[in-house]
Structure formats: C-alpha cells, structure tokens
Amino acid sequence: MSKLSHDGPTTYHIHIPLHVLLSYSDKKLGEIVTHPDGVQAARAELREMQLMGMTVLAAGKCDNKNPDGSCAGHPSATKEAA
Numbered sequence: 001m002s003k004l005s006h007d008g009p010t011t012y013h014i015h016i017p018l019h020v021l022l023s024y025s026d027k028k029l030g031e032i033v034t035h036p037d038g039v040q041a042a043r044a045e046l047r048e049m050q051l052m053g054m055t056v057l058a059a060g061k062c063d064n065k066n067p068d069g070s071c072a073g074h075p076s077a078t079k080e081a082a
Contacts, residue, residue: 009075009076010073010074010075010076011073011074011076012071012073012074013058013059013060013062013071013074014058014059014071015056015057015058015059015069015070015071016032016056016057016059017055017056018046018049018050018054018055018056018057018069019050019055021033021046021057022043022046022047022050026039026040029042029043030042033046033057049069053067053068054067054068054069055068055069056068056069056070057069058070058071
C-alpha cells in the first residue's frame with residue numbers, strides 16, 4: 001500500500017458533515033468535538049451552523065472557510081493547516 005502525501009502549494013483542513021456529527025450519540029460526539037458548555041451546547045452550535053447554511057465542520061482552527069463551512073485552502077507558507 002502506498003503512503004498518501006500532498007506536496008501541493010495549498011493545504012486544506014479536513015471536514016465532517018454536520019448531519020453525521022448530529023447523528024452521533026452524546027458519548028461519540030463528545031469524543032470528536034469539544035465545547036466549554038458540554039455536548040448539548042455543541043449540538044446546539046452545530047444546529048445553528050446548519051441554519052446559517054453550513055453543511056460541514058472543518059477540523060482544527062481554520063480561518064479561511066467556504067460558505068458551506070469547508071476549508072477554502074491555505075497557501076503552503078501557512079503552517080497552521082491540519
């Protein structure tokens with residue numbers, strides 16, 4: 001099996017569909033996302049994101065998002081992408 005790599009000029013954060021996250025049990029959701037006010041607050045925030053038209057949650061601290069919530073990319077000079 002080959003090892004996956006990406007040496008392109010732009011890197012991207014991975015993302016997870018919001019409907020998938022919302023389908024998870026509290027235990028599983030709490031293992032994937034964190035919120036200072038707990039898992040129910042995380043669920044509420046994910047639902048608010050859906051109401052705003054977002055369909056995915058980008059992993060990490062992405063500061064360049066598409067309207068759907070996915071990462072719009074980071075030039076290779078930026079080392080903060082996941």
